[in-house]
Amino acid sequence: MGDVAMTVPVLRAFTQQYPSVKITVLTRAFFKPLFRDLKNVTVFPADVKGKHKGLVGLYKLSRELKKENCDAIADLHKVLRTKVLKPLIGTRKVATIDKDRKAKKQLTKGKIFEQLKTTHQRYADVFETLGFPVDLSNPNYPIPAALNPNISKLMGDSNKKRIGIAPFAAHDGKKYPLELMEQVIKELSKNYQVLLFGGGKKEVQILNYFESEADGIINMAGKLAFNEELDVISNLNVMLSMDSGNAHLAAMFGVKVVTIWGVTHPFAGFAPFNQPADYALVADRNQYPKIPTSIYGNKYPEDYKDAAGTVPVERVVEKIRTVLG
Incomplete structure (x- = not known):
């Protein structure tokens, strides 16, 4: 969940800087609420434990994604599923995150001890590869959500x-x-x-x-x-x-x-x-x-x-x- 949540500030900056571009996020259905405040962003749910499970499921998923007519793919995860899925979709313009595993290995082995590039910037770099440089230096955030009666009752009336x-x-x-x-x-x-x-x-x-x-x-x-x-x-x-x-x-x-x-x-x-x-x-x-x-x-x-x-x-x-x- 943390990896998915880290994409949100980057996507928020992207949508503000490129308001005419539509983004489809492929992720688990459970994570859909994370993207609720983002304009021009829709979530395509992947049922990785059901109909999209395994190689046959990924093939079915690719057929469904082709109907989205995406112009480019931004792979922010770089795992086995996405490696299999990308060529099946057939979109030519593809960019994949550079996780720099070599530097991270050096960090954990004690060979270096320095700040590596943030995961947020690595996500932004993927979009830059696709021709959409994203500036993360001046972020905006949604206003706090209104609390429904169920939440208000649970939290009580406190001014603290x-x-x-x-x-x-x-x-x-x-x-x-x-x-x-x-x-x-x-x-x-x-x-x-x-x-x-x-x-x-x-x-x-x-x-x-x-x-x-x-x-x-x-x-x-x-x-x-x-x-x-x-x-x-x-x-x-x-x-x-x-x-x-x-x-x-x-x-x-x-x-x-x-x-x-x-x-x-x-x-x-x-x-x-x-x-x-x-x-x-x-x-x-x-x-x-x-x-x-x-x-x-x-x-x-x-x-x-x-x-x-x-x-x-x-x-x-x-x-x-x-x-x-």
Whole structure:
């Protein structure tokens, strides 16, 4: 989801700079709400677990896409499916993302330690190859969504500033230790409304426990449709997230995003869009010199699992307070 959400600021800039060009986004149906605010953008749902599964499914998908009469293909993903699909569609003008795996490998092997090109800029480069250079330096964002009665009832009537907190990530090495996150949540709830985000039965149980710890903490997980959850995120004053999808969901709305990093690092290019570098709270590399151990956080030495815990609770709380002014 994070990869898909990162395309949104780029597509928003594209549609504003080239208002006469129509874009069709090929992605899973679940992600369609991410593109709801973009003009001249439609979503073509790929049913990769159903009728578009496997080689036969990709052939069917190519037949359907041909009817769109696209003039060019921008491959922002560069995976096996897109490699198979592009020649089947037959569109001659094709541009594919350069993920620069060589530089990323050097970064994770400790041969270099420097900021690589951001994923957002890599997406923009694809469009430039097609003849549409995209300037990302002056972004615009949609206005916060109106909250329906269901959401308003859940959130209650509070005049406090809203902090979203998403304490989970796909891999353990990217997570802030839960006992430390509990302290962060309880401290912030004293002065702000804290809204918790996550998914999955186990995560919901943990967030329910956090919610019970103090007033001003509300667990949003499992209570809203995805479209409604996006409405809430668009109304946040700040999001606190791991290196995970929720950071990118908030950033695409122009919400301020503070991130905590464990075995991954912003230098790989996956920091949320248009956020100051000091909003990224990184693990102590003196103690864990092999960081980043991998690009996606799925590979790390066993004793690096709690690397994110080297970011002190006090630093996280103070950064949030500073960002909120």
